[in-house]
Amino acid sequence: MIGSPYTLGGNTTSAIMLKVMLALLPGIGAHAWLFGPGIWVSLLLCSFFAIGFEALLLMMRGLPMKPFLSDNSALLTAWLLALSLPTLAPWWLYAIGMLFAIVVAKQLYGGLGQNLFNPAMVGYAVLIISFPVYMTQWVAPLSLADHALTLADAFDVVFAGQGSISPDAYTSATVLDTWKTQTRLQTPVESILAQPVFASSGQAIVAAMYLLGGLFLLWSRLITWHIPLAFLAGVAVSAGLLHLLDPTQHASPLLHLFSGGVMLGAFFIATDPVTAASTPRGKLIYAGLAGILVAIIRAFGGYPDGVAFAVLLMNVCVPFIDSYTQPRVFGHKIKQGSDKP
Amino acid sequence: MSRTLFTFNGGVHPDGHKTESNGTPIRAMPLLSRYVVPMRQHIGAPARPVVAVGDAVLRGQTLGAAEGYVSTAVHAPTSGRVIAIEPCAAPHPSGLFDLAVVIEADGLDQSIAFEPLDWRALDPSALRNRIREMGLAGLGGAVFPSYIKLNPGAQKIHTLILNGAECEPWITCDDRLMRERAPELVRGIEIMRHALGSATILIGIEDNKPEALAAMRAAAPSDMEVVAIPTLYPGGGGKQLTYTLTGVETPTGGRSTDVGIQVFNVGTAYSLYRAVELGEPLISRIVTITGHVSNPGNFEVRVGTPLSDLVTAAGGMLPGASGEIVGGPMMGFDLMDSAAPVTKAVNCLIIKNSKLFPGKPIELPCIRCGACAKACPADLQPFEMYWYSRAKNFGRAQSYNLFDCIECGCCAYVCPSHIPLVDYFRFAKSEIWEREREKSGADQARIRHDFKTFRLEREKREKAEKFAKAAEKTKAAASNPSEASAAVDPDAEKKKAILQAALERAQKAKESVAPRNTEDLPPRVQREIDEIEARRAAVETKTESTE
Numbered sequence: 001m002i003g004s005p006y007t008l009g010g011n012t013t014s015a016i017m018l019k020v021m022l023a024l025l026p027g028i029g030a031h032a033w034l035f036g037p038g039i040w041v042s043l044l045l046c047s048f049f050a051i052g053f054e055a056l057l058l059m060m061r062g063l064p065m066k067p068f069l070s071d072n073s074a075l076l077t078a079w080l081l082a083l084s085l086p087t088l089a090p091w092w093l094y095a096i097g098m099l100f101a102i103v104v105a106k107q108l109y110g111g112l113g114q115n116l117f118n119p120a121m122v123g124y125a126v127l128i129i130s131f132p133v134y135m136t137q138w139v140a141p142l143s144l145a146d147h148a149l150t151l152a153d154a155f156d157v158v159f160a161g162q163g164s165i166s167p168d169a170y171t172s173a174t175v176l177d178t179w180k181t182q183t184r185l186q187t188p189v190e191s192i193l194a195q196p197v198f199a200s201s202g203q204a205i206v207a208a209m210y211l212l213g214g215l216f217l218l219w220s221r222l223i224t225w226h227i228p229l230a231f232l233a234g235v236a237v238s239a240g241l242l243h244l245l246d247p248t249q250h251a252s253p254l255l256h257l258f259s260g261g262v263m264l265g266a267f268f269i270a271t272d273p274v275t276a277a278s279t280p281r282g283k284l285i286y287a288g289l290a291g292i293l294v295a296i297i298r299a300f301g302g303y304p305d306g307v308a309f310a311v312l313l314m315n316v317c318v319p320f321i322d323s324y325t326q327p328r329v330f331g332h333k334i335k336q337g338s339d340k341p
Numbered sequence: 342m343s344r345t346l347f348t349f350n351g352g353v354h355p356d357g358h359k360t361e362s363n364g365t366p367i368r369a370m371p372l373l374s375r376y377v378v379p380m381r382q383h384i385g386a387p388a389r390p391v392v393a394v395g396d397a398v399l400r401g402q403t404l405g406a407a408e409g410y411v412s413t414a415v416h417a418p419t420s421g422r423v424i425a426i427e428p429c430a431a432p433h434p435s436g437l438f439d440l441a442v443v444i445e446a447d448g449l450d451q452s453i454a455f456e457p458l459d460w461r462a463l464d465p466s467a468l469r470n471r472i473r474e475m476g477l478a479g480l481g482g483a484v485f486p487s488y489i490k491l492n493p494g495a496q497k498i499h500t501l502i503l504n505g506a507e508c509e510p511w512i513t514c515d516d517r518l519m520r521e522r523a524p525e526l527v528r529g530i531e532i533m534r535h536a537l538g539s540a541t542i543l544i545g546i547e548d549n550k551p552e553a554l555a556a557m558r559a560a561a562p563s564d565m566e567v568v569a570i571p572t573l574y575p576g577g578g579g580k581q582l583t584y585t586l587t588g589v590e591t592p593t594g595g596r597s598t599d600v601g602i603q604v605f606n607v608g609t610a611y612s613l614y615r616a617v618e619l620g621e622p623l624i625s626r627i628v629t630i631t632g633h634v635s636n637p638g639n640f641e642v643r644v645g646t647p648l649s650d651l652v653t654a655a656g657g658m659l660p661g662a663s664g665e666i667v668g669g670p671m672m673g674f675d676l677m678d679s680a681a682p683v684t685k686a687v688n689c690l691i692i693k694n695s696k697l698f699p700g701k702p703i704e705l706p707c708i709r710c711g712a713c714a715k716a717c718p719a720d721l722q723p724f725e726m727y728w729y730s731r732a733k734n735f736g737r738a739q740s741y742n743l744f745d746c747i748e749c750g751c752c753a754y755v756c757p758s759h760i761p762l763v764d765y766f767r768f769a770k771s772e773i774w775e776r777e778r779e780k781s782g783a784d785q786a787r788i789r790h791d792f793k794t795f796r797l798e799r800e801k802r803e804k805a806e807k808f809a810k811a812a813e814k815t816k817a818a819a820s821n822p823s824e825a826s827a828a829v830d831p832d833a834e835k836k837k838a839i840l841q842a843a844l845e846r847a848q849k850a851k852e853s854v855a856p857r858n859t860e861d862l863p864p865r866v867q868r869e870i871d872e873i874e875a876r877r878a879a880v881e882t883k884t885e886s887t888e
């Protein structure tokens with residue numbers, strides 16, 4: 001039986017995904033502007049593999065192609081992974097990342113809406129565990145690179161390996177990498193911050209653009225404020241505390257907020273509705289804890305960034321968080337849970 | 342207005358589509374040759390036919406008398422002859438037939454002598470009895486017998502709310518009624534006030550009806566407050582309107598009367614005026630016909646008018662019509678059979694076409710976006726209820742307060758994956774009821790079985806006692822005291838105790854499984870329950886008498 005309502009509001013899943021991708025554009029644009037055209041190659045490749053894997057799995061599961069492919073969810077996952085990975089990595093790295101994101105984390109869990117873990121972050125985690133070296137070769141800001149790659153160069157590098165150009169000519173460590181290695185070497189903070197990668201502020205500008213896109217998502221009511229705010233607050237407060245305790249080992253909260261995956265994570269990754277907590281209070285707990293985990297992993301973990309692991313860890317807790325934070329229902333005065341059998 | 346309004350969470354803004362039908366005055370329907378008057382036009386027990394085939398009837402004559410407490414009478418819409426009393430198509434989502442009295446009109450439209458009541462002189466209880474005989478039921482769609490709602494009981498009803506919100510798109514019958522017949526309507530409200538003794542009277546009207554607001558303000562005395570409320574679906578839901586106007590939440594599983602508030606639809610107030618001041622039973626109501634029809638508008642329609650005749654009166658469907666909705670697009674249902682008549686519950690008929698009501702897009706998986714939860718006026722988590730309803734895990738669905746769902750459709754309206762959420766909820770609710778019924782059926786059977794065993798035991802024991810006594814007599818003759826009867830008794834006592842415990846257990850189990858929030862059931866579910874209850878009662882009396 002298909003009953004009322006007979007009229008619908010016109011929301012569609014594909015439009016929502018598309019809007020989120022639209023909100024990523026300022027960040028992508030800034031990235032291309034500051035780090036060169038390599039980002040287009042990784043976006044393109046990830047999208048290609050995402051659609052390919054999605055189509056293949058839909059076929060194998062005997063599901064209709066058109067409605068599921070056009071929901072744009074695979075594309076969004078592809079973009080989020082591409083933006084989390086170093087650009088100009090070998091093509092198979094993207095392929096493996098998308099394989100784990102789409103096939104394992106999403107389709108094998110039952111497809112859109114059924115997955116427990118954020119697909120893009122699963123792809124990222126698999127790659128950083130399996131291929132840590134490639135994952136640290138980030139493209140240097142154009143202002144610092146000895147050699148600015150063209151789009152054709154970028155394709156060359158991705159498909160043919162390093163070829164004629166040495167990676168040293170166009171890659172550099174990220175802000176977080178540098179901080180981590182240098183503090184371990186007991187380098188004084190002033191000289192760490194004097195390094196060119198801190199001066200270029202390329203990453204911070206990209207992060208600011210993600211923030212801008214995130215504000216657009218808030219404004220268009222695709223997300224609520226709970227997750228981004230709690231996530232950023234979690235990072236800032238715990239990074240701030242650590243910084244107060246030992247400024248020689250722990251960077252300032254501002255540096256944490258505007259480096260690595262924090263902005264992207266706060267607005268685009270932790271907010272993935274499928275894998276995030278869904279109640280207002282649950283969102284605060286989920287994202288706040290994820291933010292704290294990010295700061296802790298960055299400070300004490302083996303990897304420079306912690307967004308992926310923090311999000312994945314909190315994904316596991318979501319069913320639990322949700323069931324304990326059910327909002328009060330209209331007309332119910334007493335809290336839920338008092339009417340247990 | 343000085344009154345502070347409260348805003349309930351959620352709600353949606355569907356296109357109003359009011360102008361299609363609210364621009365023209367209420368029209369009268371021509372007299373038809375045939376009327377089909379169902380006996381079930383209200384929540385509760387259907388009326389019991391009190392006429393026979395072949396009887397001549399007059400307009401306003403009782404065709405069916407109220408049967409039991411939750412029931413009300415049904416009357417003849419015109420004069421003529423009863424040509425059949427049989428199951429007929431009814432405006433019901435199930436498409437099931439209902440017992441109806443079919444009248445062949447004689448064209449004279451003669452009425453019984455209507456007796457106006459001097460209600461101010463009448464005590465409220467006598468007034469209520471009259472109202473029951475007049476067949477009044479809530480005309481907002483819930484059709485709960487009005488005489489019950491006019492009984493304040495032990496609870497003091499300090500506030501009486503009149504619902505003129507008409508929040509469903511397309512429907513304009515209350516709008517036109519308030520514009521055209523405000524003074525009479527207000528007199529109906531006076532009668533309600535007399536019966537309930539309420540101090541505060543609030544008339545809530547959505548602010549997309551400025552003409553109705555003006556007309557009601559002009560007609561209402563200074564001690565009734567006409568309040569413009571924001572246009573937000575489902576602002577006209579009883580609980581939502583109560584909250585908007587008073588800030589009071591109707592407790593779950595309860596009624597607004599628990600907090601001293603009673604809510605009536607404005608159409609009911611108008612019919613009450615006709616019933617009491619003119620003595621005319623409820624034999625007509627205002628119905629909106631709109632959508633893909635040549636001459637949309639509002640008609641004063643006699644109860645029993647086949648819907649197909651209503652369509653004809655509105656100039657007929659336009660080419661390309663693709664179906665009919667009874668009620669509004671948010672909570673109405675597809676009409677299965679256009680021979681079904683207008684009943685007291687029918688407020689609107691919408692003719693569909695594929696442009697106004699395109700087919701439903703295909704259903705995609707839930708992405709837990711939470712849009713449904715944000716739109717839900719009951720503050721539920723529809724996607725969780727959906728998840729468990731779909732998995733047929735009804736216990737969990739219920740623990741997410743499924744029965745607080747008012748089936749308003751806001752969640753399905755906003756769902757980007759086009760999941761027919763409300764269908765899942767209706768399904769889950771009916772399954773739960775089905776299971777409750779089976780369970781209580783089994784409980785009944787067990788109790789009966791236990792009782793039978795108990796009775797057999799008792800008979801056995803009595804026989805044994807008789808034997809024992811006889812034996813005693815013989816033995817007494819031999820002056821040899823026996824322990825035989827003492828041996829029987831403790832055993833029987835133990836059995837009796839076990840049985841008693843079993844009965845208590847069954848009773849307790851029944852109480853604990855009794856679902857909560859039964860007040861929130863939509864009419865169709867309520868109807869089912871009533872049916873079930875009636876059938877069960879019948880079965881029980883039968884078994885009892887045969888045993």
Ligand code: SF4
Pocket residue numbers: 706707708709710711712713714723724727752755756757758759760762
């Ligand atoms: S609106 Fe639809 S897709 Fe979104 S959470 Fe609710 S049911 Fe799921």
Ligand code: SF4
Pocket residue numbers: 713716717718719720721723745746747748749750751752753762763766
């Ligand atoms: S139909 Fe039920 S769950 Fe959906 S919005 Fe209305 S009350 Fe909430």
